[in-house]
Amino acid sequence: MSEKTIALVTGANKGIGYEIAAGLGARGWKVGVGARDDGRREAAVEKLRANGVDAFGVPLDVTDDAGVAAAARLIEEEHGRLDVLVNNAGVTGGMPQNPTEVSIDQMRVAVETNVFGVVRVINAMLPLLRRSASPRIVNMSSGVGSLARQTASDDPLAVGPISGAYSPTKTYLNAVTIQYAKELRDTNILINLGCPGFVATDLNGFRGVRTPEEGARIAISLATLPDDGPTGGYFEDAGLIPW
Numbered sequence: 001m002s003e004k005t006i007a008l009v010t011g012a013n014k015g016i017g018y019e020i021a022a023g024l025g026a027r028g029w030k031v032g033v034g035a036r037d038d039g040r041r042e043a044a045v046e047k048l049r050a051n052g053v054d055a056f057g058v059p060l061d062v063t064d065d066a067g068v069a070a071a072a073r074l075i076e077e078e079h080g081r082l083d084v085l086v087n088n089a090g091v092t093g094g095m096p097q098n099p100t101e102v103s104i105d106q107m108r109v110a111v112e113t114n115v116f117g118v119v120r121v122i123n124a125m126l127p128l129l130r131r132s133a134s135p136r137i138v139n140m141s142s143g144v145g146s147l148a149r150q151t152a153s154d155d156p157l158a159v160g161p162i163s164g165a166y167s168p169t170k171t172y173l174n175a176v177t178i179q180y181a182k183e184l185r186d187t188n189i190l191i192n193l194g195c196p197g198f199v200a201t202d203l204n205g206f207r208g209v210r211t212p213e214e215g216a217r218i219a220i221s222l223a224t225l226p227d228d229g230p231t232g233g234y235f236e237d238a239g240l241i242p243w
Helices: 015-025 038-050 065-079 104-129 166-183 212-223
Strands: 006-010 030-035 054-059 084-087 136-140 190-194 234-236
Touching: 006 015, 006 065, 006 104, 015 030, 015 038, 015 054, 015 084, 015 212, 030 038, 030 065, 038 054, 054 065, 065 104, 084 104, 084 212, 104 136, 104 166, 136 166, 136 212, 166 190, 190 212, 212 234
Parallel strands: 006 030, 006 084, 030 054, 084 136, 136 190, 190 234
Antiparallel strands: none
16 A cells, blocks of 8 residues: 555646646645546646656546446555545536526536536545545535625626526535535545636636636645644635635
8 A cells, every 4th residue: 555645636637637636746645637538638647747746547537437436446456545535527518508598408417527426436435535544525616606706796797607507516516515524524534625716727718817726726725634624614715715
């Protein structure tokens, strides 16, 4: 069994996920690059290794039960445990996003990845996380999932554009994470939500104002919490986000 801290980051072949993997790897951790595209995953692993990161690839489609189970078996067979899980993979569901126009299929795609995918991966990896001395789970959310922020202004665009599929999945993810925190409160597993801010990625057509490196900071912070750190929290770089 490795003495290094072992982490898995989903959706880690590019953007924020890649920078989370790079940041954790820079701390001397062994980092699993979870991604469904074989070519992009292996390219990311090679790039990370070239930069000194102890990276390994994990074939992982968070919407596929068998694939997620296989990923858990791979980590168990090769590493014996998991110390940190960062659930970063996400999709918008596509356009349009006005609730009067968005299709049920769009909403279903967004929920399947952004919520059900997170639940699927957490539950598959929990037995491995329970073997860790200081297990951490980080669910990448967004400030657009805050109902307090969404309703705090008369400006309908105050917290991002109108979003009938994507934003509600982040609110749903927030609610589910609270329930995990309640169930796991008597364990040593800390689970928290992180908002990367408005990062320039292909998810938003690179319109964001933050870099992926900046967006990765909150996940790295929550992944490296001390044993007496918070659980069930909703954070951005500036601190707690109102629910």
